[in-house]
Amino acid sequence: MSDPHASHSESTEAQEHIAHRLAHPVPLWLLLTVFxxxxxLTGLTVAATWIDIGMWNIWLALLIAVVKGGLVxxxxxxxxxxxxxxxxxxxxxxxxxxxxxxxxxxxSREYKVNYNPPVRSGTIQP
Amino acid sequence: xxxATAQIPAPxxxxxxxxxxxxxxxxxxxxxxxxxxxxxxxMWVFLGTEILMFGGLFCAYAVYRHNHPEVFSFxxxxxxxxxxGINTAVLITSSLTMALAVRYSQLGRRVPLxxxxxxxxxxxxxxMVIKSIEYxxxxxxxxxxxxxxxxxxxxxxxxxxxNDLAALEHASATDHAGVNxxxxxxxxxxxxxxxxxxxxxxxxxVIQTPHESPAAPATAPTTAAAPRYxxxxxxxxxxxxxxxxxADIQGLSQGQQAAQTAHxxxxxxxxxxxxxxxxxxxxxxxxxxTGLHGIHVLVGMALITWILIRASRNEFSxxxxxxxxLVGLYWHLVDLIWIFLFPxxxxxx
Numbered sequence: 001m002s003d004p005h006a007s008h009s010e011s012t013e014a015q016e017h018i019a020h021r022l023a024h025p026v027p028l029w030l031l032l033t034v035f036x037x038x039x040x041l042t043g044l045t046v047a048a049t050w051i052d053i054g055m056w057n058i059w060l061a062l063l064i065a066v067v068k069g070g071l072v073x074x075x076x077x078x079x080x081x082x083x084x085x086x087x088x089x090x091x092x093x094x095x096x097x098x099x100x101x102x103x104x105x106x107x108s109r110e111y112k113v114n115y116n117p118p119v120r121s122g123t124i125q126p
Numbered sequence: 127x128x129x130a131t132a133q134i135p136a137p138x139x140x141x142x143x144x145x146x147x148x149x150x151x152x153x154x155x156x157x158x159x160x161x162x163x164x165x166x167x168x169m170w171v172f173l174g175t176e177i178l179m180f181g182g183l184f185c186a187y188a189v190y191r192h193n194h195p196e197v198f199s200f201x202x203x204x205x206x207x208x209x210x211g212i213n214t215a216v217l218i219t220s221s222l223t224m225a226l227a228v229r230y231s232q233l234g235r236r237v238p239l240x241x242x243x244x245x246x247x248x249x250x251x252x253x254m255v256i257k258s259i260e261y262x263x264x265x266x267x268x269x270x271x272x273x274x275x276x277x278x279x280x281x282x283x284x285x286x287x288x289n290d291l292a293a294l295e296h297a298s299a300t301d302h303a304g305v306n307x308x309x310x311x312x313x314x315x316x317x318x319x320x321x322x323x324x325x326x327x328x329x330x331x332v333i334q335t336p337h338e339s340p341a342a343p344a345t346a347p348t349t350a351a352a353p354r355y356x357x358x359x360x361x362x363x364x365x366x367x368x369x370x371x372x373a374d375i376q377g378l379s380q381g382q383q384a385a386q387t388a389h390x391x392x393x394x395x396x397x398x399x400x401x402x403x404x405x406x407x408x409x410x411x412x413x414x415x416t417g418l419h420g421i422h423v424l425v426g427m428a429l430i431t432w433i434l435i436r437a438s439r440n441e442f443s444x445x446x447x448x449x450x451x452l453v454g455l456y457w458h459l460v461d462l463i464w465i466f467l468f469p470x471x472x473x474x475x
Contacts, residue, residue: 022159023232023444026225035222042214046207049473057475068465076225077458083163086170093174097181101188108189
């Protein structure tokens with residue numbers, strides 16, 4: 001948090017002075033660059049389905065999604081210039097979702113016997 | 127001081143007036159910057175609960191996909207990656223216009239702010255229009271969530287589950303031409319015909335829609351009492367043994383093995399029977415995730431409309447733009463969630 005508002009310090013009026021502490025307009029070129037990268041990454045995630053890398057396809061897709069989501073959160077949602085608390089809340093919620101999903105998926109393996117054949121009534125012959 | 131207390135409402139009593147009074151500053155905050163930071167922190171806490179709420183659905187997705195990967199590989203073909211990709215682009219673009227709106231509100235430029243808000247609303251509306259086209263395609267073919275899904279074992283309708291979903295995404299275009307969207311599958315070397323083949327020859331999925339051409343029903347199955355699920359292994363001597371096979375030890379179901387050996391997509395009749403019973407779970411997950419997301423899009427559009435009305439009344443300035451910023455955060459979160467939904471639902475390899 002050095003001083004992201006330095007570029008706006010040329011304003012001298014009192015009203016501008018208050019605003020200058022409050023507002024931090026993200027530069028236009030930066031928003032457009034992030035937008036372009038998001039579009040490119042969207043194309044990339046579609047193109048990633050054309051190659052077959054087995055189980056890594058979903059992890060590649062998720063990696064691209066995480067990068068895209070990070071761009072949205074950091075630049076569009078202003079986290080880069082915000083108080084770190086906002087980012088901590090985001091990361092914490094993601095951590096708890098990961099904990100939730102991870103533990104449930106871990107547990108779901110324990111019920112394999114209920115889901116694999118043979119459990120077809122009427123088709124099992126002695 | 128007495129005239130000041132007469133003009134200013136009670137909560138502002140005791141407010142020091144050594145700087146220009148900010149009508150937006152509540153008395154329990156020291157500075158507008160502190161108030162703004164607090165508002166943003168509160169919004170982020172709310173967004174955190176939103177992520178946790180969607181986390182439950184992502185958890186359901188993970189469990190179903192983990193247990194039935196071949197179901198997802200089969201059923202996701204009912205979704206159109208083209209429409210999903212267009213919607214992704216639409217939503218990302220609306221996210222850009224929302225970020226621009228926040229920027230213009232911070233710069234105190236009212237007209238560009240209103241233009242960007244209007245563009246964002248249009249983007250959200252475009253997203254919902256495309257989404258409703260997708261939903262309509264599903265509904266035409268009884269691909270509803272829950273027990274109204276054609277794949278559900280309790281489905282009461284007379285339609286049969288499509289054997290291959292790949293053509294569904296083009297269904298809307300071809301239905302009007304009377305083209306049967308799911309050509310009858312040629313019968314596979316008898317392995318799908320257990321019990322003397324009493325059911326299997328008529329099992330290839332044919333979708334009947336009310337406005338289909340008269341020619342199509344000729345190929346439609348007529349045996350209403352045919353067994354719903356056909357065990358591809360029954361009667362072939364390959365019934366599962368009591369002793370686990372090597373594949374069982376590996377934890378692979380038949381569908382997983384088939385998906386690993388052949389890159390070709392499985393058709394419905396090639397799915398293991400227990401997976402056939404769970405195809406409808408994909409559509410439940412799909413509708414719940416995209417439905418909850420769609421509700422968020424609608425809520426976001428309503429909020430942006432409210433912001434647009436307030437902007438038209440010139441309520442925002444470089445000193446006060448918190449509502450624009452917070453609604454923007456909400457809209458970006460909706461975009462962020464879709465960024466994950468799109469590859470997880472539409473782009474299953």
